[in-house]
Amino acid sequence: MVRIQVVTWANRKQHRLLLERYFRIRYDIYVKRRQWRAVARPINIEMDAFDTEHAVYLLALDSLGKIVGGSRLVPTLQPHLLGDVFPGLASAGPPRARDVFEWTRFFISPALRSRGGSSPIAGVVLCGVLEVARKLGIRQISVVCESFWPKRLRALGWSITELGDVLQHEDGDIIALLIDVTPEAITTTRRAYGIREPILADAAG
């Protein structure tokens, strides 16, 4: 049984150890495995300039409390990756609005990734992102992602707009998307992964 724990600036103190583990896992994934050179550093904690008091973390925890996946949401009215680092990916300019958040650092624990198919944990995190967004009143989600994502998300029934062209980047080809947060996308994603109920125990609707 995997659940999503939401950690924000407000409850970070209660979850200090969890957050520390989370940043270490990010180091393991992004610096050691994916070798993102821009975020490499001498301590095994990966944090970037957008890990601020505005960030909302979604941590997927298994029944033992181990982190098995995660994602980060950052308000687009605050500094964010598309706005500050890759504005060129959005030909009409990066969307910025109170109800638009940017989604970054989507990961599934490497041990739990399944070969070929999509890991069931991915379904939990994807549903989690949409459910948390709904709960926070987020209407759209912008994301800078690898270029295979549009196809994958559309297959799940997500409504997405490509904000610009694919950019060849040293860490892989990337593209910017704008995702509509809709109840339909939640329904089709749940169905695709055989998830029967809300991931967030306390999610209303």
Added chain:
Amino acid sequence: MNNATVWELFAAISAIDASRSSDRALDIFQGVLDRYGLHSFLVTGLPVPHDNEWHRAILHDGWASEWFTRYDSEGHFLYDPCAARSRLTAEPFLWHELRTGGLTTRGRLVMDEATEFGMRDGICVPIHVPLAGPAVVTVASDRIEVPPGTMPLIEALCVHLFRKVSGLESKSDSEESTPLTARERELLQWSAQGKTADDISCILGVTTNTVESHQRNIRDKLDAVNVAHAVVKALRRYEIQI
């Protein structure tokens, strides 16, 4: 190591810790720099090189404004070898050391222009503390002379300034925390004299791993972010002497 210099730096570190505002902490820091003829310093987080809005991460801009304008308009941040090395290393370094390691043409341009603006050399103290992104405190002048053996204290001075200015809460040095063992004190005493983990392993005839494991325990006991920080805390608790 000159005792007066050591005590002066140590007093400045304590005063920064005790200061009630980051402005006060910056004044104290500036005061120390003035005594050594250092005129510019910058305290900043280090976003990724391609971040166009990197200046939002600046916590204190003590560069000459003409240099800052030039640096920004030329887009130097993307190529700045000081920023690049500070992201990747935990050890303080002097700007001129970058040249011996080989610079890109664009990186050399950044350093050459800094020289033209009266910053021939500088010190970078990279800051890598848990639960914060990479950051740096850097100090520059037309000439840098670091009194021998004071680098650990200068590092500590910068780390403490950063903690104050960044608003990262620090646990108070609680008296009931576990005291260091005799071996840990001995080890830290060597660190206080500027010895590296490798040096200490030779001196004490143990492996570097053992030294590092002791240092981890010392940092845990003192709630210190690095060895330099541990030295200062241990000095304050009278567990070691200089």
